[in-house]
Amino acid sequence: MTRLTPSAKPELRFNGFHGSWTICELGDYLTFKNGINADKDSYGSGYKFINVLDIINNDFITNELITGTVNVDKKTFEKNEVLYGDLLFQRSSENREEAGQSNVYLDHNNSSCFGGFVIRGRAKRKYNPVFLNYLLKTDLARKEIISKSGGSTRYNVGQDTLSEVKIYISGDETEQQKIADVLSAVDKKISFLKEKHALLGQYKKGVMQKLFNQEIRFKDKYGNEFPDWQEMPLSRLSVKVSSKNTDGSVTQVLTNSAKDGIVNQGDYFKKDIANQGNLGGYTIVEKDDFVYNPRISVLAPVGPIKRNHKGQGVMSPLYTVFRFKDQNLLDFVEQYFNTTMWHRYMHSIANFGARHDRMNITTSDFYALPVLIPSKEEREKIVAFIRVLGIKCEAVKKQLELTQTFKKGLLQQMFV
Known part of the structure; x- marks a missing residue:
């Protein structure tokens, strides 16, 4: 494990911020709690219920994004309630590199609850939750969490081990906010490109089906129909x-x-x-x-x-x-x-x-x-059209990959 010094500075900073970031334990900022272990008949209705997939599959969590529900009494719900700014951690994984993955709950208007395979971290000191969510995804923080995971067939983290995880953090709330704003903007760009790539892929797939079932037909250079396809x-x-x-x-x-x-x-x-x-x-x-x-x-x-x-x-x-x-x-x-x-x-x-x-x-x-085989000229038109669509899809995919790489670089340079 990397030996951490009492203080350090990130490589990339906004103008006006010069002080060192201080080392602390995650337990200095959060108190931890395990979630609900309900019987199998309780799932499928009731309160929104955060599970491991919600942590893994989202950039952040809101009530609307949660797919699971659990039917518990009000007292149990309130005891396991998730509020704006809470951090959620994956308790166990078959892959050590995935143990202790985290996410943040960012819904001001609706609360939810969380499951037994999740650990909730709640603020006991003020922090910017978006900033802390990004910090916990940096290589240094992930190495710290992974190094404290235990197990043989499954790797686990607990409340005590998470409390002992050391992190470097800026005590300046303005700096936290600026970092959070920049990375959030990059994430919005990534989400846009993902959606654009998915829509282009769906369009390409739909057009291909119509081309090959002959709902869409090309014409020759004189505007005439091509011959019937041969089976x-x-x-x-x-x-x-x-x-x-x-x-x-x-x-x-x-x-x-x-x-x-x-x-x-x-x-x-x-x-x-x-x-x-x-x-x-x-x-x-x-x-x-x-x-x-x-x-x-x-x-x-x-x-x-x-x-x-x-x-x-x-x-x-x-x-x-x-x-x-x-x-x-x-x-x-x-x-x-x-x-x-x-x-x-x-x-x-x-x-x-x-x-x-x-x-x-x-x-x-x-x-x-x-x-079914069309004429050579029609085949060439079909292939050329599909190739153009493929080039557009690949261009967006490349742009997405570059933006993801850019974000990774920011995480390495804007944090210690």
């Missing part, structure tokens, strides 16, 4: 890839992620799942091959089909690998498989059997998958 089975458009890595010469193991597409297995899982000495039965995939993963998820309710942009590698034999005969189709079918247009057919042929997390589909049924 063809996947077997006519592609060939099955079945080359095995019998000599073990290919060592890059790839996986098909519903969210990220074809990725290196070690990077995705942060460890190698496959045994490097037992890759002989794995299928060799080349750049621009397509891979179907039968594992279903929220993001891929019939399993994802993704294009390989990573280059040569090997995939588990559980995956279906196929290669399109016409390279001019690649960009179009890649976007097609990002829609849900083909999902109904997959549901119609699937036999889930005992594995409810995996689609069970015969090879012949899979390659009978019907694909």
Whole structure:
């Protein structure tokens, strides 16, 4: 743990503030209390009830943002009431780095209560609650809290350990307010960019569905309709890839992620799942091959089909690998498989059997998958339009990431 000196100064300060920040214990500013442990039938109605997810998923907490409720008597509620300016801490986590995460309650008009997996910190000395919320998210404060967490399978913090957490704090309320205002403004920008990115993503998804089900059609350069789309089975458009890595010469193991597409297995899982000495039965995939993963998820309710942009590698034999005969189709079918247009057919042929997390589909049924193919010129217009939308989404995503990095820098420099 970092050895803390009695006083220090942050790197970045507003004009007019020169004094050192002083070290103190969190218990000098807050008194702590554990929350309600009600029986399971008490949940689902009654008072708004703060749980761990409310702490993790929000920049700050208000009554409106709380999703849970608990039915308790008025005396119990008042004993566990959460008021404006109270700090809430996560008591335990499977991951040590997440133990003791905190948030602040910023609702002047409505109070709430809190659960047994949460610890409430209430002011016994005056502080700016927004400022203190940001302070507790700095690297130094997080390291202090994490270092005091205990446990083996789960990591816990308690009232006593939180009381002993050392923090550097400015005693000047004006400086606290200025720091809080700047970081709040950055958070508003981040929230705006998140919403903008989500809306662009929804718009792109909706437009893609309409393009591929032909609700939206382009016209040629003379303003005429393009020809009707042709329906063809996947077997006519592609060939099955079945080359095995019998000599073990290919060592890059790839996986098909519903969210990220074809990725290196070690990077995705942060460890190698496959045994490097037992890759002989794995299928060799080349750049621009397509891979179907039968594992279903929220993001891929019939399993994802993704294009390989990573280059040569090997995939588990559980995956279906196929290669399109016409390279001019690649960009179009890649976007097609990002829609849900083909999902109904997959549901119609699937036999889930005992594995409810995996689609069970015969090879012949899979390659009978019907694909509608427009003319080359219309395909190019569709792909170009989707690409423009993708560029806009990526631009907002990049702006969001830069703003988040900027905020992280401010947290490091505006606090000790």
